[in-house]
Amino acid sequence: MAVVQGHRIHWGASLESGFGVEVSSVSGQRPYRLQMGWPKCMCPGCCRIYHVTEPSEGEREAYTVGPSGQREAYTTEASGQQVVYTTDHNDQREVPKEEKPMSRLIVFLGSTRDGRNGTRVATHLVNLLKERKHAVTVFDPLKMPFELLRQPLHFMPDQSAAPQWLRDANAEIAAADGFVVVTPEYNCSLPPALVNMLDHFPPASFQHRPVGIACYSLGPFGGMRAAAFARPHLSELGLVSIPAQFTVPTVTQSYSADGQPQNERIENNAARLVTELSWYVDALKAARAAGVPN
Numbered sequence: 001m002a003v004v005q006g007h008r009i010h011w012g013a014s015l016e017s018g019f020g021v022e023v024s025s026v027s028g029q030r031p032y033r034l035q036m037g038w039p040k041c042m043c044p045g046c047c048r049i050y051h052v053t054e055p056s057e058g059e060r061e062a063y064t065v066g067p068s069g070q071r072e073a074y075t076t077e078a079s080g081q082q083v084v085y086t087t088d089h090n091d092q093r094e095v096p097k098e099e100k101p102m103s104r105l106i107v108f109l110g111s112t113r114d115g116r117n118g119t120r121v122a123t124h125l126v127n128l129l130k131e132r133k134h135a136v137t138v139f140d141p142l143k144m145p146f147e148l149l150r151q152p153l154h155f156m157p158d159q160s161a162a163p164q165w166l167r168d169a170n171a172e173i174a175a176a177d178g179f180v181v182v183t184p185e186y187n188c189s190l191p192p193a194l195v196n197m198l199d200h201f202p203p204a205s206f207q208h209r210p211v212g213i214a215c216y217s218l219g220p221f222g223g224m225r226a227a228a229f230a231r232p233h234l235s236e237l238g239l240v241s242i243p244a245q246f247t248v249p250t251v252t253q254s255y256s257a258d259g260q261p262q263n264e265r266i267e268n269n270a271a272r273l274v275t276e277l278s279w280y281v282d283a284l285k286a287a288r289a290a291g292v293p294n
C-alpha cells in the first residue's frame, strides 16, 4: 500500500472477490472489464475500488464512473506493475491479499429421452464453467433416481424420512452459488423431466442465487418457448434468472455428438452466458454475505 496525493493505492489481490462492471471510458483503447471489490475494510472509500481484469499490451489507464457520473477511481498499468487508485478517504488500513474461493455451480439437464441431444449443449457449458474455475455438478434426471413427484421435500412432515440421496441433492443445491438449466422445448413448453426434478426441492434452497438458461431444439427457433416458460418457473423458485439466454437452434448441427460447438455463433453465445452468469455468481455471493431479506 502507498499513498499518492492523498489517495490510497491498493494492490489488487483482495479485490478478486468483487464483481464486474464495465468502465465507461478508457484512454485510447477498448473498454476493460473491471472488478469492483468488496474488501474487508469498512471505510466508504474502500468499497468503491476497481480492478482491471483484462489487461492488454502496453500502458493502460482506465476510469471508473460513480453513480452520479463523477470520475471516481482510475487504474493504471505500466511495465507490468498494476495499481488501483481510489477516491479520497482517510482510512489507511491495508487490504489483505486473499484467493478468490471457487464457486459451486449446478447444471440441470432437462431430458431423459433415449438419444437425447441435451448432453451436447450441457457438455460444452460444463467445460466453459470449469475453464472459469467453477466447481460444477450435473443434476441428470436420467442418472438420479427421481420418481414422478409424490411429495416435494418441503411438503414432507418429516424430511428425515426422505431418501438420503434426495436430502444430499437438496443440500448440494442449498450450498451452490449458481445454476444453469439446459432445456429442450417439448410441445412448446418445458420438458417433464426438468420440471419434475426441480419441483422436488424447496424454493428456500434456490433463492438469492442466479440461474442461466440454455435452450435448444432440432428446429430453427432453438427452444425459445421453453426458455420463456423457464423464466417464471425459476423465478418462483427464488432464483434470479440472468438476462443472457443461450439459444441453440438445429442442435444436431450446432454441436457434434460429443458436445463440440460447430460454429462461432454458438461459441460466442455460450461464452456470453457463462461470463454473465459468473458475474452474477460473484455479485450475489457478495450480496448474500452482506445479508438477505427475510
Ligand SMILES: Cc1cc2nc3c(=O)[nH]c(=O)nc-3n(C[C@H](O)[C@H](O)[C@H](O)COP(=O)(O)O)c2cc1C
Binding pocket: 111, 112, 113, 115, 116, 117, 118, 119, 184, 185, 186, 187, 188, 189, 216, 217, 218, 219, 221, 222, 223, 251
Ligand atoms: C415430446 C417432444 C416434443 C417436442 N416438441 C417440440 C416443440 O414444441 N418445438 C420444437 O422446436 N421441438 C420440439 N421437439 C423436438 C426437440 O426439440 C428435439 O427432439 C430435441 O432434441 C429434444 O431434446 P432432447 O434430445 O435432449 O430430448 C419435441 C421433441 C419431443 C420428444
